[in-house]
Amino acid sequence: MSQDHEQFAGDVLLGLAHDGRLVVDADEAEERIAELRRTLAYGYALLADPDYTGPEDRLRDILDELPKYVEAFQQATKSFTPR
Template structure:
């Protein structure tokens, strides 16, 4: 990976969620998950577009990584306790 690219953090978020250190309220998590799912749908549409001439490899990496974010945010709501 070149130095100008930031690594994805899906595994980090999952580790934090499994350990109970990533905690989100249900509304916040649902909003983030909805945004991620829209991003995934857009990304798959881009790859399916025969005229797409963007960075396909990077997009494929993103599409493999984003489901980890979704899972982490789903897990994060299980640790949430309103104060």
């Protein structure tokens, strides 16, 4: 796949969830979503910290990607059917 059409992990997860290939129990999804939201909050706090000296562009890329993970886990629970 060329770099022009590179899919990021969030896009891949969303595609899998949309196709019903990523299926997660609601409780498990809630835990993952909570962790992702904590990570997002921490990342935005880092960006707001005037003393942060890390790779700001890379952090912004990650923070742009994480909401897709949240959406994928939300969609994945809709397809879950307990056995």
